[in-house]
Amino acid sequence: MSLVYGVKIKNIEASTLLEYNLGLRKYYSYKNAMFTNSLFCDYIKENGLKIKNSSTRDIICLEFNFGTRSYEDEITHLDKMIDNETDEEKKEFYKSLRETAEQNKDKYVKLSKEQVREKFYKDGIDVTYESMNKDGIVTKSETLHYKMLYRSTGKAKKGSCMFIVDRLYKKAINYLRMGIQLPDKNAQIVEISAYAPLTSSTIVDKIHIDPSQILVIKDIDSFFKTNVVSIETNERRECIAKQIQDYELKNTMFDGQGLIDESIFPKWANGYVLLRHHFCKMACFRTDIQQFFKDYFGNNYDTAVVTDMWGNEYKAKDVKLITTENAMKFLKFNVSYDYWSKWVRANGSMFGIVKTAHESKLGDVQRMSYQMVNALDMNIMPQVVEKSVDYIEQLKSDDDVFLDYLKKNANFFNDYEPLYELVKQDREFLRCEYFRERKYAIIKNYVDDFKRGKIIQNADNLVIVGSPYAMLLASVGENVEKDNTFENHDDCIECFTNRFGNGEHLAEFRSPFNSCGNLGVLYNNKSSPVWNKYFYNFGNLVIAINMQHTDFQSRNNGSDQDLIKWVSVQKCA
DSSP: OOOOOEEEEEEEEHHHHHHHHTTSOSSOOEEEEEEEOOHHHHHHHHTTOOOBTTEEEEEEEEEOOOOBOOHHHHHHHHHHHHHHOOOHHHHHHHHHHHHHHHHTGGGOOOBOHHHHHHHHHHHOEEEEEEEEOTTSOEEEEEEEEEEEEEOOGGGTTTTOEEEEEHHHHHHHHHHHTTTOOOOSSSOOHHHHHHHGGGGGSOOSEEEEOOGGGEEEEOOOEEEEEEEEEEEEEOTTSOEEEEEEEEEEEEEETTTTOEEEETTTSOTTOBSEEEEEETTEEEEEEEEOHHHHHHHHHGGGGGGOEEEOTTSOEEEGGGOOEEEEGGGBGGGGGTOOHHHHHHHHHTTTSEEEEEEEOOOOTTTTEEEOOHHHHHTSOGGGHHHHHHHHHHHHHHHHHOHHHHHHHHHHHOOTTSSHHHHHHHHHHOGGGGGSHHHHHHHHHHHHHHHHHHHTTOOEEEEEEEEEEEOHHHHHHHHTTOOGGGOOSOOBOSSOEEEEOTTSOTTOEEEEEEESOOSTTSEEEEEEOOOOHHHHHHOTTOOSSEEEEOOTTSOHHHHTTOOOSSSOOEEEEEEOO
């Protein structure tokens, strides 16, 4: 696995940049940021990105946190600052700002942050870079014009996005959009804005998978009838709870997930890898695909063929990855698989690996959130808090348990590591007054967190894969109903995970936990030989869940698998 390198860029507050360009500010606000390693980063570095001392001016990130003030608002603001300031030097500074504002009265434009964003999206923006000598005199000035490139999915809530110098815009947008041209009318702006940036996702490594080794099958829906409470509005536009009998729910069984063969799975990864490429995203789970084909086809294995969703045939022995149509976002734009394959092969068929499973620093326990606690019945609280209460008592009475807590929770912002190292150097440090005071304060903070709902359980955050054996069966054209790894129950849903023991009942909470209904009971069924035969390297952080004739996805607000979806799973008390 490689480290996440990138190129240094500026992260600029858009409103201050606009005011600077209008002559209302002497400088614009910015922070140093990173254009992280990605497939797109590799491409643009090879196609004209100017880099000096690991930095570039060709790409900037803009944030839209504020709007701009009118002249009247600016004067009111500065007058308030002057009146409230007691430091004479600062007061004089604010007065000078007021004088500057008066001199530029006609330049002020009041815009909301949404209007600033719209303006930059449509018109782009100029950024001036100045070099000064030691006397503060400008010796060199360069102005670059930037165009909006993409709005990062990771920054979607904040509204920040990447802009690129116009010299590289056409190359960059053509690469990100895979050459797809949008029509003048009814253009799929929302969809292409969501999927074009996929190659810009930060990656930790790459993996070679030629499109000829990828088998794309159709997603399969499985239905389940149950009684539901539907929240609707009546004729007076009031919310009502309507009970419906035998309501039909749907699971999309393999929604965007993938199975990746043992032979190409990265040795450093754990259980699954999250992959990205042009208009393609999928969580791919470690599976012995070829062993399944050998068992299924028997003596005909060498010549056996499997068929994708378009009727194209592949030699079974060549297939290294099985995925579904929902992972292939280019299908939403009437683009063929062959067209997509050409773009994939243009970078040597190297897929970006975004992440894999990582062990929790808390070991075999996880903290519940207050939302999870609030969803439980008050009558079971003594059982829910039992482990936490016992642990608190151990922290108080057992020095080694407390030292272990310090070691596991040390970070840059606390003094846990030096406390631990001092005790390691001299055990008698445990008895000094300073250590006892710190121990009391640390345990008190832990108890306060406990009171706020941070309750520990024998639990973990596990990554979901839906009915993986049924997916193998579907890849050879078999009916998924032949999947006998799971059984259906009235009071629980079966699962398979190495994290817990066979036959254990588990409480599952959707992560993030959005409502009190996002929880259920799982039953860990490890009895099928299929698990040890084809999925023996899932590891401890993957959970396979029965998506066939269950309400799992509906109960958990559409828990698809094209992105990583977690459930916090804990052993039932």
